Amino acid sequence: MKSIPTDLSRRAFVERFVKTCLGVSLLPGLGALRGAGAPPRARAKSVIFLYLRGGLSHIDTFDPKPGRPEMGGVRAIGTTADGVQVSEWFPRMARQMHHVSLVRSMTSTQGIHELGAYSAHTSHFMTPTIRHPALGSWVVKLLGSENRLLPGNVLINGSPQHPGSGYFPAHLAPLPIVDPGAGLQNSVRPTAVSEADFNRRAALARALGSHFVQQTPHRDAAAYLKIQQEAATLMKSEDLKVFDITREDAATQAAYGAHTFGKGCLLARRLVEAGVRFIEVEDDQNWDTHNDQLKSMRLMTPSVDQTMAALLEDLHRRGLLASTLVVMATEFGRTPQLNTVTAGRGHHPGVFTWWLAGGGAKGGYVHGQSDAIGEHVAENPVTMPDLNATIAFALGLDIGHIEHSPSGRPFTVADKGQPVTALFA
Amino acid sequence: MRSIPILLIALAAPLGAAEVPRFEADVLPVLYRHCFSCHSEKQAKPKGGLRFDSAEGLAHAAVIAPGKPDESELLQRVSLPPTHEDVMPPLKGGAQPLSDAERSVLRAWIAAGAKLDGWVKFQHREAPLDAPVAALARAAVPELARQVDALIDGHHRAKGTTRNAPASDEVFLRRVYLDVAGRIPSLEESTRFLADSRDDRRARLVDALLAGEGYVSHTYNWKADQLRLNPRALAGGQPAWLYDDWVKDVIRAGRPHDETVRQLITAKGYLWENGAAGFYLRDLGMPLDHASNLSRVFLGTRMECAQCHDHPLEPVTQKDFFQMAAFTAGVSNLSSPSGYSNDNVEQWPEIKALLARMDADKALQDGVSRAISPLKRLTTDNDKPLSFPATYVYDAAARGRPVSPRTLFGDEALIVDGDRRRAFAEWMTSPRNPRFAKNAANRLWKRVMGAGLIEPVDSLTALTPPEHRELLDFLTSALIGFRFDERAFLAVLLNTRLYQSEAVRERPEPGAPFGLHGPLLRRLSAEQIWDSHLVLLVPDLDERKSAMRHEGSLLNPARLRRLTAMTADEIIARSRDEMAYRARRREHTLRLAEQKKALAAAQAGGNTAEARRLRAAHAQENENFFSPELQALEMGGAEPAPETDPRWQSLPREFVRASEIPLPLPLGHFLRQFGQSDRREIDAFNRDPNTTHALALMNGELAARVLAPDSPLRRQLASADGRRDRLTALIYRALLVRSPSDGELSTIAALTATSLTPVEDTVWALLNSPEFLFQR
Incomplete structure (x- = not known):
């Protein structure tokens, strides 16, 4: 962002930033922003980013349009938040809505899965010349990890196309957990290998590997050598137990559900307790409902409803919700009109819903609105960069902080996104 | 995913002081990249009425003062800071500002008089390749x-x-x-x-x-990433592996690329008659995505931005996209009717009449519907033309009107006898097609x-x-x-x-x-590792192939072929059999579950006699279930056949080439860990390093098996002459395909001096060396 001259004093920058983003000179609620060098007031220590891949229909979920023909007969139900309704397919989330801030005015221009998902994660459009880091990598880059040994950034059941650490070094990439039920795979030394054997072999691998790395300037070659050391350290760490969700009692495991997303969210909660900063959990279902919308939703919604509600309830009961920001995201919404031929809904980036809970976000709150049928934004549009800036804001990150890509281009955590401060009490 | 994001698009190289940029070679690419998406004849209404794609347009725009770069609005506007509201191009939709090199090209060209060297206008419609190419042996x-x-x-x-x-x-x-x-x-x-x-x-x-x-095998992986071969993505109840096998057969037989693409684009029929039909089944209900993916893979041209609006970065309009998509959009499996009709199930009118006469209950209706569901997916053309979307903003009158198919570049495609796909395929694969x-x-x-x-390989343009x-x-x-x-x-x-x-x-x-x-x-790719x-x-x-899915399986093509030939009566009888089968299967599963519970209890209680009895009962239960009559129904799951080849009998069934392992893979599979594409999108693989790779290589099953005393590698080493350096040299040849250096030999000697397992140490260390993972 060349828009922020580096010689501008920080205070002047902050003032200018507040002006541009809020249209007023200084807002009372943003007192912390005023202090020179002080980060905004942060409530959230960790983020759980729930990603529903494929493009989640908004009107069938968190932005219902009761009585409209577009609903195809699906009803809206009341929730624990006054005046807030969700679709009948989310009975359990309905009982958690007093924790949730719905953002019903999300909007984007990217109607292709790959491009939308990229924007959701990086705040940038996908371009061929650079790969931007995902938000989780920014968070560990700027905040570090609370836990010395565990990586601060974990991706559970992530897609192979996750942008990862982008142009940041590989150690900021999320640690992928492919099967949350199995914990961190391969983290235990085979019984046939003694510790002395392991140490000797690891030392030999390092020594021989460095012969290769010395002749090979390619950064990934050196990264593999470094990763090996990190992995060896991690294997000896007590913290590995964190990855074992079977240590939870049966009732807790059952509450989250035995499907991948359920296990992933339970693991995410354990990681939050261990001080991991940013955990993304991707649902294993594909929400790209081009065909048979209602039937597909009937099949897919129960498991996410169960898991997301269980996660909020569990975090709340453990007193973790205040310091944990939970975000539900997707790449776009779906067309309000049911396709007459396929009975499905098409891609619809014009308006869709994400939600936040905990981490200082207001509960039982709705920000922004879509129009009567959920086709356009009616009020307070919020972009993906804005929402990512909001997450950064909740964590107390300096959204004006500049990092340079290897080619010297300056970037900030959420590009030109501005935090939606109205979401915070 | 691009692990090596290099862009070879001509970002005009810095010029020596003496060199004057030439318009067509140096300046036009800059204008094309940064200006033409808004200022060309392609737009219904070029922004500001300005067109930079012809000499006349440039003259009329009056943004260039020859010899005076600083007075030229063109250079002024592209040199503004990115925050300035008048900066060109407007930095939205992923647009990038001009690089310093590009600005200096414009500056030097204007300073030297902004000569066009006889250029008249840009040809948006790329010309066909004209020169015939003689056959090569x-x-x-x-x-x-x-x-x-x-x-x-x-x-x-x-x-x-x-x-x-x-x-x-x-x-x-x-x-x-x-x-x-x-x-x-x-x-x-x-x-x-x-x-x-x-x-x-x-x-x-x-x-x-x-x-x-x-x-x-390797070529299959390469093509599967491009074609997004993911059986799960094929429509329900379809023997998706037939499409995979079709692709393998094409490769094995060495069928030419153009012929292959023609067969894909013109594919018709049921999947079990023509594996290429999977090309359309793959994208059921998504005609527009299908068209943009096809364009990326076969033409190296990304058009997906133009699905919803004119391309923000290229002079490609939404109309261009819809005209191209109109060639394939009428395939029945792309705009999928969700119900049955005599279009897709020949026997349907009779079946319907028969069910009505019988006053069939819901269960039977559902059972019939399920039995014939594979038939529903007949790939054929329907008469419904593609229409401009209701949101089409460039011409309100066109909304909802049919789109006439038209190619984007090269020759026009002549549609004969209404066969749009044939015309499109001929145009696509013609040697005259410039892309x-x-x-x-x-x-x-x-x-x-x-x-x-x-x-990127999918960034071919008219320039x-x-x-x-x-x-x-x-x-x-x-x-x-x-x-x-x-x-x-x-x-x-x-x-x-x-x-x-x-x-x-x-x-x-x-x-x-x-x-x-x-x-x-x-x-290396995940598959190569x-x-x-x-x-x-x-x-x-x-030579080792997966023990697959065919015989006795629900997906048996022979069984599906028989289904296509059945009369309505036979289909209803078949449906009843299948329903009875499913009822029995449910009971059977319940009994198995109960037996398992009882067995666990017996084992926990130390009652070995009872446990033995229950195990026998379990085996009997299975044997009874898979009676000859039931097997004749060909409903059974796809149990892999036991390995009979003596070379591989001691190996797990899934130790086959990655290309032989059907997707989707379980979450923790080695291939997924190392970034194999899930093939939901084109080339969606990932080759970035991650800690989990080191863990898999150090502690995973593959390494343990290579190290096991009876592994083929260990047996080869054991039969070799036992001198240390010679053994080490063999290990290097087996794993890294080279000889060790003297430095490496002495490192190994020093670090394994007191080891009782120097061979294992060396194998382990080389499997864990970054060198093993790289191609050099």
Whole structure:
């Protein structure tokens, strides 16, 4: 962002930033922003980013349009938040809505899965010349990890196309957990290998590997050598137990559900307790409902409803919700009109819903609105960069902080996104 | 995913002080990249009424003051800071500001008088390739390789650069196995080649590998990533593996690329009659996505932005996109009717009448519907033309009106007898198509060299970047000359001195053109890593096939063929059988579950006699269930057949080439960990390092099996002469396909001096060396 001259004093920058983003000179609620060098007031220590891949229909979920023909007969139900309704397919989330801030005015221009998902994660459009880091990598880059040994950034059941650490070094990439039920795979030394054997072999691998790395300037070659050391350290760490969700009692495991997303969210909660900063959990279902919308939703919604509600309830009961920001995201919404031929809904980036809970976000709150049928934004549009800036804001990150890509281009955590401060009490 | 994001688009190279930029070579590409998406004749209403795509338009726009760069609005506007509201191009939708190099090109050109050198206007519609290309025989390969090298030498002479030093036999050996067969050579294969002293040993190896089954496997992975072959994505109840097998057969038989694409685009019928129908079943209900994916993969042209609006960065309009999509949009499986009709199930009217006469209950209706559901997916054309969307903003009158198919570039496609797909396929694969062969040549080049001559490979436009134009044109002609025989074309590349040079070991700068010094060093794909481990574990790896899914399975094509021929009566009888089968299956599953519970209780209670009885009952239960009558129904799950080949009897069934393992894979599978594409989208693989890779290599099953005392590798080592350095040399040859250096020998000697297991130590260390994971 060349828009922020580096010689501008920080205070002047902050003032200018507040002006541009809020249209007023200084807002009372943003007192912390005023202090020179002080980060905004942060409530959230960790983020759980729930990603529903494929493009989640908004009107069938968190932005219902009761009585409209577009609903195809699906009803809206009341929730624990006054005046807030969700679709009948989310009975359990309905009982958690007093924790949730719905953002019903999300909007984007990217109607292709790959491009939308990229924007959701990086705040940038996908371009061929650079790969931007995902938000989780920014968070560990700027905040570090609370836990010395565990990586601060974990991706559970992530897609192979996750942008990862982008142009940041590989150690900021999320640690992928492919099967949350199995914990961190391969983290235990085979019984046939003694510790002395392991140490000797690891030392030999390092020594021989460095012969290769010395002749090979390619950064990934050196990264593999470094990763090996990190992995060896991690294997000896007590913290590995964190990855074992079977240590939870049966009732807790059952509450989250035995499907991948359920296990992933339970693991995410354990990681939050261990001080991991940013955990993304991707649902294993594909929400790209081009065909048979209602039937597909009937099949897919129960498991996410169960898991997301269980996660909020569990975090709340453990007193973790205040310091944990939970975000539900997707790449776009779906067309309000049911396709007459396929009975499905098409891609619809014009308006869709994400939600936040905990981490200082207001509960039982709705920000922004879509129009009567959920086709356009009616009020307070919020972009993906804005929402990512909001997450950064909740964590107390300096959204004006500049990092340079290897080619010297300056970037900030959420590009030109501005935090939606109205979401915070 | 682009692990090496290099962009070879001609970002005008910095010019020497004395050089005056030429309009068409240097200036036009800048205008094309940054201006034409809003200021050209392509837009219904060019922004500000300005058109920069013709001499007349430029003159009329009056944004250039020849000789006075600082007074030229064009240069002023593109030089404003990005925050300025008047900056050009407007930085939205992913648009990038001009680079300093691009600005200096404009400045120098304007300063020198802004001469157009006779240029009149830009041809948005790229011309067809006109010159006929004579057929080439496979015997032409050596001569063509020499000609490619001559072009490369010319490039280096002009640039004052050089090709890297020639690669040794060892480096060539490992590289060519990885590129062609998708795996490292086995110890025997290495030893055989390294003992060959014939002058043409490399050319012979190239030919042998291209003719081998390893080539089929590796090429399948490469194509599967492009075609997004993911059985789960095929419509319900379809034997999706038939499409995978069709692709493998095409590769194995060496059917030309153009013919293959024609068969895909014109595919008709049921999947069990024509595997190519999977091309459309893959994208059920998504005609527009199908069209944009097809364009990326076969034409190297990204059009998906234009699905919803004019392309923000290219002079490609939404209308262009819809006109192209209109060729394939009428395929029944793309705009899928969700119900049954006599269009897709021939017997449907009779079945319906029969069910009504019988006053069939809901259960039977559902049962019939389920039994014939595979028939529903008949790939055929319907009469419904594609219409402009209700949101079409460029011409309100066109909304909801049918779109006439029209190609984006090259020739027009002439539709004969209403067969749109035939016309589209002929146009697409014609040697006159300016992008079809070029795209294929560029992708094949990338496959073996590590990066395309144009990057990204799907960024072909009406303006070919000048950097490697001559070389790419030559290669394109060669591919056409070989009549799209991919093997012959690859043979040319693999026989070049460029390919047989030392690798470029740096990661190229993003945006830098391919330097033509040598192939790029790169991490192996997930499939190559898996397959290379298996080379150490599975004798004759390429010959081992997955025990599959066919016989007795729900997906048996023979059973589905019979279904197509059944009368309505027979289908209803069949449906009843299937319903009875499912009821029995449910009871059977329940009994099995109860037995398992009882068995666990008996075992926990230490009641061995009871446990034995229950195990026997369990076996009996299974045997009873799979009675001959039930098996005749061909409903059973796809149990893999036990291995009968003595070479592989001690190995797990799933130790086969990655190409033989059906997707989707379980979450924790090695291939997924190392970034295999899930094939939901094009080339969605990932080759970035991650801690989990180190864990898998150190503690995973594959490493443990390679190290096991009875592994094929250990047996080979055991039978070798026992001297330490000789053993170490064998291990190096088996794993890294080279000899150890003196330094490495002494490192190993020092670090294993007191070890009781020096062989295991060395194997373990090399499997865990980054070198194993890279192609150099």
